[in-house]
Amino acid sequence: MKDTLKHRGMRNQLAQLLIEKGITDAKVLDAIRDIPRHLFMDSSFEGHAYQDKAFPIAANQTISQPYTVAFQTQLLELKPSMHVLEIGTGSGYQTAVLLKCRAKVFTIERQLELFKKTSLFFKKMGYRPKKTIFGDGYKGLPKDAPFDRIIVTAGAPEVPKALLSQLKVGGRLVIPVGFEEQIMTLYVRTTEKEFTKEEFGSFKFVPLLEDKN
Numbered sequence: 001m002k003d004t005l006k007h008r009g010m011r012n013q014l015a016q017l018l019i020e021k022g023i024t025d026a027k028v029l030d031a032i033r034d035i036p037r038h039l040f041m042d043s044s045f046e047g048h049a050y051q052d053k054a055f056p057i058a059a060n061q062t063i064s065q066p067y068t069v070a071f072q073t074q075l076l077e078l079k080p081s082m083h084v085l086e087i088g089t090g091s092g093y094q095t096a097v098l099l100k101c102r103a104k105v106f107t108i109e110r111q112l113e114l115f116k117k118t119s120l121f122f123k124k125m126g127y128r129p130k131k132t133i134f135g136d137g138y139k140g141l142p143k144d145a146p147f148d149r150i151i152v153t154a155g156a157p158e159v160p161k162a163l164l165s166q167l168k169v170g171g172r173l174v175i176p177v178g179f180e181e182q183i184m185t186l187y188v189r190t191t192e193k194e195f196t197k198e199e200f201g202s203f204k205f206v207p208l209l210e211d212k213n
Contacts, residue, residue, distance in 0.1 A: 001038060001039055001043055001046060003036040003038075003039065007036060007038060007049075007050070008033075010049075010050035011032060011033050011034075011035075011036075011037070011050060012033055013050065014032060014050045014052065014066055015029045015032045015033045017052055018032060018052070018066065018067055018070050021052075021067055023067070023070045023071065023074055024074070025070075025073070025074040027078065027100075027101045027102075028070050028073045028074050028097065028101065029070070030100070031073075031096070031097045031100035031101055032066060032069075032070060032097070034100055035093070035096045035097060035100060037049045037050065037063075037066070037093055038050070039125070040057075040063055040091040040092055040093040040096070040121070041055055041057065041063055041091065042055075042056075042057065050066075052065055052066050052067050053065055054068070054204075057090065057091045057114070058111075058113050058114050058117055059111040059113045059114045060206070061090055061091075061111065061114060061206055062090075062206055063090065063091040063093050064090070064093070064094060064153060064205075068203055069093065069094050069097055070097075071184070071200075072094070072151055072153070072174050072184070073094070073097050073098065073101065073151075075172070075174045075184070075186050075200070076149045076151060076172055076174055077172060078098070078101045078102075078103050078149065079148075080101075080102040080103075081102065081103075081104060082103050082104065082148035082149055083103075083104050083106065083130075083144070083147050083148050083149075084098050084103040084104065084105050084106070084147060084148065084149040084150070084151065085106050085107075085108070085140060085141055085144075085145075085147040085149070085150045085151070085163075085166065086098060086105055086106070086107040086108070086150075086151050086153065087108055087137035087140070087150070087151070087152040087153065087154070087163070087208065088108070088109065088110070088137060088152065088153035088154045088208065089107040089108065089109035089114065089115065089118050089132065090109070090114060090118070090153060091114075091118065092118040092121055092122060092127065094151070094153050095107050095118075095122075095127065095129055096125075096127055098151070099127055099128070099129065103149070104130045105129040105130060106129065106130050106131045106133070106141055106144055106147070107129050107131070107132055107133065108133045108134075108135050108136075108137045108140075108141065109132070109133070109134060109135075110134075110135070110136060110137055112134060115132070115134040118132070119132050130144075131144065137152070137154070137160075137208060138160045138162065138163075138208070139160075139162050140160070140162045140163050140165075140166045141166065142162070142166060145165075145166035146166055146167060146168040146171065147166055147167060147168060147171060148168055148170075148171050148172075149171060149172050149173075149174075150163050150166065150167055150171070150172075150173040150174070150175075151173075151174050151175075152173075152174065152175040152176065152208065153205070154176070154205050154206050154207060154208035155176050155177070155178060155179070155182040155204075155205035155206065155207050155208060156175055156176065156177055156182075156207075156208040157177070157178070157179055157207075157208075158177065159173075159175055159177060159185070159187065163175070164187065164189070164195065167187070167189045168189065169189050169190070169191060169192060170188070170189065170190075171188070171189050172186060172187070172188050172189075173186070173187040173188075173189075174186055175187070176203050176205045178202075181202045181203070181204055182202065182203050182204065182205050183199050183200070183201065183202055183203075184199070184200040184201060184202075184203050185197060185198070185199050185200070186198045186199075186200065
C-alpha cells in the first residue's frame with residue numbers, strides 16, 4: 001500500500017470531523033492529518049481507514065477510533081521531549097501520534113504476535129520510540145520511571161497502582177477504567193502522595209491483559 005494524495009485528502013476530512021467533535025489541540029490534529037492510518041491496518045480495511053471507527057487488527061485487538069486516539073492524546077497536554085509511557089502498543093497508531101507530538105515514547109505490548117509485527121512496522125516506517133517492550137503493562141516500566149505522562153490504550157478494571165507510582169509530580173495519567181464500558185479518567189499527581197481525578201464519559205476498549213503467572 002502507498003500513501004496517496006487521495007489518502008491525504010481523507011485525513012484532512014477526518015481532522016475536520018475531529019474538530020467538529022471538540023478536538024482543539026493543534027499538534028494532535030496535525031498528527032491526524034500527517035499519519036497514514038491505512039498503513040497501520042490490514043489491507044482489506046484500507047477503505048475504512050479514515051472513518052471515525054475502530055477496526056480489528058491481529059491477536060483479537062483493535063486499532064482505536066481516531067476520535068478516541070485524539071481525545072486521549074489531547075488530555076495528556078504534551079510538550080516536546082516529554083517522557084511518555086504507553087500501555088498497549090497495539091497497531092502502533094497511537095504511538096505514531098505521540099511521536100508526531102514530539103514525545104519520547106516508551107511503549108509496552110502484552111501480545112507477542114502484535115509486538116513482533118508492530119516492532120517490524122516501526123522500523124520499516126521510520127518511527128523510533130525510545131523503547132518498544134514485550135511485557136506486562138500492569139507493571140509499567142519502573143526502571144525508566146518516573147514519566148511525565150502515561151497513557152493506557154486498553155480498558156482496565158481498576159487503576160494499576162504501579163502506574164500511579166511511576167508518574168512524576170505534575171504528571172498526567174490517562175486511562176479508561178471499567179469492565180463492559182470504560183470511563184475515560186485523568187489522574188494528575190499533585191504531590192508525592194496525592195492525585196486529582198477527573199472523568200470524561202464512557203468509551204469502549206479491549207481489556208487490558210494482566211500476566212497472571
